[in-house]
Amino acid sequence: xxGAEFAQQMFNxxxxxxxxxxxxxxxxxxFGLTSLVNFAHGEFMLIGGYVAVxxxxxxxxxxxxxxxxxxxxxxxxxxxxxxxxxxFTLKRPINGFLISLGLIIVFQSGIAEIWGASPLNLEPLVxxxxxxxxxxxxxxxxxxxxxxxxxxxxxxxxMTRTRQGLALRAAAMDRETAGLMGVPVPxxxxxxxxxxxxxxxxxxxxxxxxxxxxxxxxxxFIVKGFAIALAGGLGNVxxxxxxxxxxxxxxxxxxxxxxxAWTDVTAFLLMILILLVRPQGFFxxxxxxx
Amino acid sequence: xxxKNSPAIAGAVVLIVLAAALPYAGISxxxxxxxxxxxxxxxxxxxxxxxxxxxxxxxxxHGSLMGIGAYTAAILTQTLGLSFWxxxxxxxxxxxxxxxxxxxxxxxVKGHYFLIVTFGFSEIFRTxxxxxxxxTNGETGIVIAKAPEPLLFIEVGSRISWYYFSLTALVVAILxxxxxFRSGFGLRLEALRENESLARAAGVNVARDKIVAFMVxxxxxxxxxxxxxxxxxxxxxxxxxxxxxxxxxxxxxxGGSASLLGPIVGVIVVVALPxxxxxxxxxxxxxxxxxxxxxxxLLPRGLISVVDINKVRRVKxxxxxxxx
Numbered sequence: 001x002x003g004a005e006f007a008q009q010m011f012n013x014x015x016x017x018x019x020x021x022x023x024x025x026x027x028x029x030x031f032g033l034t035s036l037v038n039f040a041h042g043e044f045m046l047i048g049g050y051v052a053v054x055x056x057x058x059x060x061x062x063x064x065x066x067x068x069x070x071x072x073x074x075x076x077x078x079x080x081x082x083x084x085x086x087x088f089t090l091k092r093p094i095n096g097f098l099i100s101l102g103l104i105i106v107f108q109s110g111i112a113e114i115w116g117a118s119p120l121n122l123e124p125l126v127x128x129x130x131x132x133x134x135x136x137x138x139x140x141x142x143x144x145x146x147x148x149x150x151x152x153x154x155x156x157x158x159m160t161r162t163r164q165g166l167a168l169r170a171a172a173m174d175r176e177t178a179g180l181m182g183v184p185v186p187x188x189x190x191x192x193x194x195x196x197x198x199x200x201x202x203x204x205x206x207x208x209x210x211x212x213x214x215x216x217x218x219x220x221f222i223v224k225g226f227a228i229a230l231a232g233g234l235g236n237v238x239x240x241x242x243x244x245x246x247x248x249x250x251x252x253x254x255x256x257x258x259x260x261a262w263t264d265v266t267a268f269l270l271m272i273l274i275l276l277v278r279p280q281g282f283f284x285x286x287x288x289x290x
Numbered sequence: 291x292x293x294k295n296s297p298a299i300a301g302a303v304v305l306i307v308l309a310a311a312l313p314y315a316g317i318s319x320x321x322x323x324x325x326x327x328x329x330x331x332x333x334x335x336x337x338x339x340x341x342x343x344x345x346x347x348x349x350x351x352h353g354s355l356m357g358i359g360a361y362t363a364a365i366l367t368q369t370l371g372l373s374f375w376x377x378x379x380x381x382x383x384x385x386x387x388x389x390x391x392x393x394x395x396x397x398x399v400k401g402h403y404f405l406i407v408t409f410g411f412s413e414i415f416r417t418x419x420x421x422x423x424x425x426t427n428g429e430t431g432i433v434i435a436k437a438p439e440p441l442l443f444i445e446v447g448s449r450i451s452w453y454y455f456s457l458t459a460l461v462v463a464i465l466x467x468x469x470x471f472r473s474g475f476g477l478r479l480e481a482l483r484e485n486e487s488l489a490r491a492a493g494v495n496v497a498r499d500k501i502v503a504f505m506v507x508x509x510x511x512x513x514x515x516x517x518x519x520x521x522x523x524x525x526x527x528x529x530x531x532x533x534x535x536x537x538x539x540x541x542x543x544x545g546g547s548a549s550l551l552g553p554i555v556g557v558i559v560v561v562a563l564p565x566x567x568x569x570x571x572x573x574x575x576x577x578x579x580x581x582x583x584x585x586x587x588l589l590p591r592g593l594i595s596v597v598d599i600n601k602v603r604r605v606k607x608x609x610x611x612x613x614x
Contacts, residue, residue, distance in 0.1 A: 089587075094401055094402045095590070097406075101582075104532075104536065106576050106579035109573070219532055220413070223413055261417075268410040268413055268417075271406075272395065275399050275406070276407075
């Protein structure tokens with residue numbers, strides 16, 4: 001691998017890391033407040049991608065008409081699942097986890113029923129390719145990275161500079177005390193699901209323009225997203241961002257050496273190892289698995 | 291003891307006689323096929339049920355443990371031409387070894403985090419089975435053309451003989467899990483399920499007993515996998531991923547894991563539903579998923595708790611609620 005190839009892989013890795021970041025920050029936000037691990041997160045995100053593909057076929061591909069309804073659909077699914085299912089399992093996170101396993105089956109089969117099992121693609125919103133020296137930077141990947149950066153910049157502003165963000169972080173640290181201080185915790189639980197849906201919806205649409213969609217793609221992203229959230233310390237947004245970068249770039253390197261089929265196994269093994277050896281992650285989170 | 295148990299034994303005998311008479315009750319060929327699958331998956335479900343009921347551990351990896359049994363049997367048959375009766379114990383041992391390995395993290399990682407580890411394991415198994423083409427033939431899967439060889443008086447080939455063979459295996463599995471539950475080993479598992487540090491302080495070798503419990507449940511899964519491979523004549527990686535593991539949990543929890551007959555009720559519901567409702571496979575999965583979610587939320591002790599009220603009263607409290 002020479003310098004240019006290395007830089008090319010790093011660029012590709014950066015766009016994959018963007019998707020991972022959008023997924024894992026959603027997971028970490030929801031976990032931080034509810035201790036719930038929603039394994040159907042990946043399937044919910046996938047719905048966004050599939051809705052975008054269907055809309056593109058109908059409307060002819062105007063970006064706003066494709067992306068916004070798709071993101072909205074994911075947000076609705078997230079909030080509805082919280083309101084109708086997960087709010088009853090706040091005291092027993094294991095039941096919430098089991099329910100999310102049931103949701104995986106429902107959504108995977110539902111996607112196969114509606115859209116079929118063969119891979120589907122979304123035409124890239126930006127089809128131009130920029131050349132910088134030997135590097136070929138696809139516009140779609142650049143757009144993915146730019147959108148992700150913009151989203152996280154606003155998320156950080158929201159969480160660190162607004163009263164509501166402060167209250168959200170307080171509730172994540174200690175739900176009970178924050179509640180006593182007047183933070184409406186149940187409303188915030190719905191809010192983190194809304195945020196998770198927003199990030200997941202964007203991830204789903206961007207994903208559809210980078211990879212062909214299949215109904216089982218969701219379970220790969222959830223395991224990786226969870227591994228990342230874990231490595232970053234569950235509940236820690238900045239940690240999840242850093243860990244996404246490490247995994248995205250690491251995978252691109254492994255793929256660059258010709259082991260693309262094995263990148264998933266690496267990520268799964270990584271997750272199991274972290275859970276075994278350093279369950280609190282490499283950055284401080286709200287709570288370590290015990 | 292004999293007094294207290296005699297109605298249960300009488301009930302069990304009646305059930306076995308009824309099950310044995312099933313092929314003569316005018317059942318269709320398709321119905322008999324479903325019955326064989328019920329028995330095969332039942333063996334695996336009782337393996338997982340033994341682990342859950344005694345040691346309080348759930349696992350998503352048991353679908354893949356079936357896969358390890360199935361692939362062991364298929365590969366040994368294809369490359370070495372071994373007999374089914376040699377493959378079966380080897381498949382069971384391979385699955386038991388893998389189960390011991392999966393059980394090891396349970397010593398450190400608790401609750402749903404352990405379930406996530408097993409989820410990761412099942413996806414690793416599927417990816418390896420897809421990509422290690424030299425051993426597993428990749429996504430194409432492996433075909434086993436032959437039927438099990440005749441052994442003494444046992445001849446397994448026709449559908450009806452498969453039914454009796456798998457029914458016997460299921461009865462053995464149910465009896466074994468009942469005996470384990472009542473043994474000293476089962477008692478130690480129950481102690482560590484209720485309070486691990488207390489059990490350790492009382493002299494239970496927690497690490498050893500937990501790993502052994504995983505290995506025993508692996509034996510069940512391996513046997514089910516080997517039977518499935520020979521019965522279907524075909525296996526592929528996607529049969530044994532995380533979805534298969536979730537479905538085994540579904541079978542266990544839909545029926546109810548606290549009583550001896552709960553799991554088989556769940557297996558019958560899950561396996562027989564497609565034929566009964568005449569839905570497409572994916573529609574059927576949707577229905578099952580919805581049932582599963584409803585059971586967890588509304589009926590955490592499973593369907594059998596509706597009929598079998600005495601049992602529920604006996605194990606009252608939150609003992610039988612979903613937990614890991």
